[in-house]
Amino acid sequence: MKPTDSSGRVKDGAEAVLTATGLGVGFFPEPDRRLEVVAGVELRLCAGRTTALVGESGCGKSVTAAALGGLLPRGMAQDQGEIRWADGAARGPGRGLAYVFQDPGECLDPVFTVGSQIRETLPPEDRGRVRERLEELLLTVGFTEPARVAESYPHQLSGGMQQRAMLAMALASRPRVLVADEPTTALDVTVQAKILRLLADLQRRENLAVLLITHNLGVVAELADDLHVMYAGRIVESGPVDLLRAPRHPYVQGLLKALPRLDGAGEKLEGIPGAVPPLGRRPDGCRFHPRCPLARAVCREREPELRAGGDGRAVACWACGEGGWA
Amino acid sequence: MNAPLLEVENLRVTYRVGRRRVEAVKGVSFSVARGRCLGVVGESGSGKSSLARAVLALEDGVAGRVRFAGQDVAALDRAGLLAFRRRAQMVFQDPLGSLNPRLKVGAALAEVLRVHKLADSRAAAAQQTARWLETVGLDPAYARRYPHELSGGQRQRVNLARALCVGAEFLIADEPVSALDVSVQAQILNLLKTLQETRGITWLLIGHDLAVMRHMADEVIVLKAGEVVERGPAADVLAHPSHPYARELLAAAPNVGRALARRAAGSRSLGLMEPPSAVQDRPPR
Numbered sequence: 001m002k003p004t005d006s007s008g009r010v011k012d013g014a015e016a017v018l019t020a021t022g023l024g025v026g027f028f029p030e031p032d033r034r035l036e037v038v039a040g041v042e043l044r045l046c047a048g049r050t051t052a053l054v055g056e057s058g059c060g061k062s063v064t065a066a067a068l069g070g071l072l073p074r075g076m077a078q079d080q081g082e083i084r085w086a087d088g089a090a091r092g093p094g095r096g097l098a099y100v101f102q103d104p105g106e107c108l109d110p111v112f113t114v115g116s117q118i119r120e121t122l123p124p125e126d127r128g129r130v131r132e133r134l135e136e137l138l139l140t141v142g143f144t145e146p147a148r149v150a151e152s153y154p155h156q157l158s159g160g161m162q163q164r165a166m167l168a169m170a171l172a173s174r175p176r177v178l179v180a181d182e183p184t185t186a187l188d189v190t191v192q193a194k195i196l197r198l199l200a201d202l203q204r205r206e207n208l209a210v211l212l213i214t215h216n217l218g219v220v221a222e223l224a225d226d227l228h229v230m231y232a233g234r235i236v237e238s239g240p241v242d243l244l245r246a247p248r249h250p251y252v253q254g255l256l257k258a259l260p261r262l263d264g265a266g267e268k269l270e271g272i273p274g275a276v277p278p279l280g281r282r283p284d285g286c287r288f289h290p291r292c293p294l295a296r297a298v299c300r301e302r303e304p305e306l307r308a309g310g311d312g313r314a315v316a317c318w319a320c321g322e323g324g325w326a
Numbered sequence: 327m328n329a330p331l332l333e334v335e336n337l338r339v340t341y342r343v344g345r346r347r348v349e350a351v352k353g354v355s356f357s358v359a360r361g362r363c364l365g366v367v368g369e370s371g372s373g374k375s376s377l378a379r380a381v382l383a384l385e386d387g388v389a390g391r392v393r394f395a396g397q398d399v400a401a402l403d404r405a406g407l408l409a410f411r412r413r414a415q416m417v418f419q420d421p422l423g424s425l426n427p428r429l430k431v432g433a434a435l436a437e438v439l440r441v442h443k444l445a446d447s448r449a450a451a452a453q454q455t456a457r458w459l460e461t462v463g464l465d466p467a468y469a470r471r472y473p474h475e476l477s478g479g480q481r482q483r484v485n486l487a488r489a490l491c492v493g494a495e496f497l498i499a500d501e502p503v504s505a506l507d508v509s510v511q512a513q514i515l516n517l518l519k520t521l522q523e524t525r526g527i528t529w530l531l532i533g534h535d536l537a538v539m540r541h542m543a544d545e546v547i548v549l550k551a552g553e554v555v556e557r558g559p560a561a562d563v564l565a566h567p568s569h570p571y572a573r574e575l576l577a578a579a580p581n582v583g584r585a586l587a588r589r590a591a592g593s594r595s596l597g598l599m600e601p602p603s604a605v606q607d608r609p610p611r
Contacts (some may be wrong), residue, residue, distance in 0.1 A: 056509060057507055188369035188370055190574055196580070220582075221580065221581075241589070242586055242590065243580055245586055255509065258512035258538040259512075260512075260541035262581060264541065264561055266521070267519075269512035270508075270512065271513050275477045285468030297587065
């Protein structure tokens with residue numbers, strides 16, 4: 001059985017717009033030395049659904065997202081697996097795929113007005129009706145005075161407004177897939193809530209396939225339909241978002257136990273000992289074994305594959321086979 | 327109940343912007359008892375960082391009174407102020423930005439000990455440094471590392487060691503875990519709690535994560551636009567806030583349990599607060 005044929009299984013039969021199979025990215029500090037960054041990633045992004053990619057820093061979420069659009073930084077290359085669009089065409093950023101990043105202040109150019117920056121991303125078919133399209137886009141992302149916002153420079157807008165402008169810019173290219181990489185991490189909670197509502201709303205109205213990248217499990221539980229948890233470059237658990245009720249992988253269980261609770265239960269947080277291993281120092285066997293409370297000999301020796309259960313969920317863990325240890 | 331270690335009365339912080347005066351903190355009062363943790367909740371622009379700096383006498387344009395261990399901080403002479411700065415310290419959000427990249431961890435700690443004349447020889451400084459690194463859960467061998475060689479959690483431990491090594495009893499922590507990954511955040515929160523319990527450290531914890539506040543703080547104040555809009559025991563305020571702004575903060579915070587329950591009940595809409603009445607999109611002129 002292919003390791004993850006269930007990871008993207010879709011309940012309501014939504015069509016996959018973009019699929020990645022066996023995706024692997026290497027970092028080449030020298031031309032003939034390869035460090036593995038991401039390996040064996042399987043994704044199915046469907047119209048009208050939000051798929052979340054979750055994990056701590058250094059787990060490969062953003063690299064995976066960058067690989068989808070061919071935006072890998074210098075020194076990295078996607079040298080394994082395949083990225084396929086449903087219609088078979090080769091596409092990239094601005095052609096079916098759009099990104100929104102964490103820090104809108106850094107992504108917007110300070111010397112051009114918001115309007116002129118959005119105008120630049122308009123596809124040829126909209127160039128004849130720039131003014132109308134600009135107004136339409138700014139209204140779509142919740143601005144009530146589009147003309148005024150279009151004339152503003154980025155520094156004249158608050159963080160939340162800048163992120164709205166980024167969303168308008170992303171939508172300008174009429175994407176089918178929107179990659180939102182920590183879109184609200186830099187924002188205050190009340191502003192974050194508004195941007196998340198807007199994202200959910202846009203996704204529904206525009207029938208977008210959204211890939212949401214975040215470390216915040218609360219945001220995932222609010223927004224995502226499907227979930228993939230990454231650890232040290234691999235997907236360790238996948239399934240519909242309610243897998244968070246009873247995760248199977250010890251890493252995902254640990255992440256949830258590490259969160260302080262609003263009801264104040266628990267004097268000490270359990271947490272996970274240690275930290276995510278850096279590139280080039282990932283352990284043999286299961287990558288999580290040095291931090292895992294369940295680790296046994298097999299975990300140190302062989303890497304577990306992501307195995308599908310019958311319920312649309314998949315997990316890569318020797319302790320999570322049928323009836324316990326595989 | 328212990329006597330308050332810190333008493334703040336009608337504190338005001340005013341900045342001058344061109345010819346205008348902007349009041350960032352508008353008459354805030356509170357007190358923190360020895361060995362307790364007061365949480366200050368607020369979003370950007372609420373004045374929480376100005377408040378922190380004013381308490382530590384790092385800010386000009388301050389009116390009102392700050393008393394530490396019964397003494398008026400504004401009335402301290404040079405020596406008194408140095409002693410105050412030893413007992414009251416600050417830990418920042420960005421653990422890398424608050425360490426000198428060119429100093430090894432051991433040297434950074436030794437420098438602070440020297441400034442405060444707490445170690446009369448190199449050997450004494452090294453010995454104390456090792457002891458404090460152990461206190462914050464780091465192997466003393468880390469004294470020979472540079473900040474960039476450490477993880478975010480390890481750097482925050484070094485920052486704590488640097489504050490503690492000069493004898494701090496009162497620590498202001500400004501978003502101390504918001505730059506850290508979840509699993510590491512839990513380790514640091516546990517350490518903060520341990521320091522409170524075993525060393526009697528008094529905390530002023532500044533942040534926006536209400537679950538972190540609920541976990542750490544005994545009492546909280548909610549700050550909005552420089553004013554306290556709600557105060558009380560953390561368990562009460564964070565479970566049943568009465569001020570609309572505090573309620574809005576609570577409703578806006580994404581929460582795994584609440585979201586999953588709502589979705590299990592079949593709701594497709596986002597649970598995060600009610601739709602905003604009007605989107606604010608007026609660029610400042």
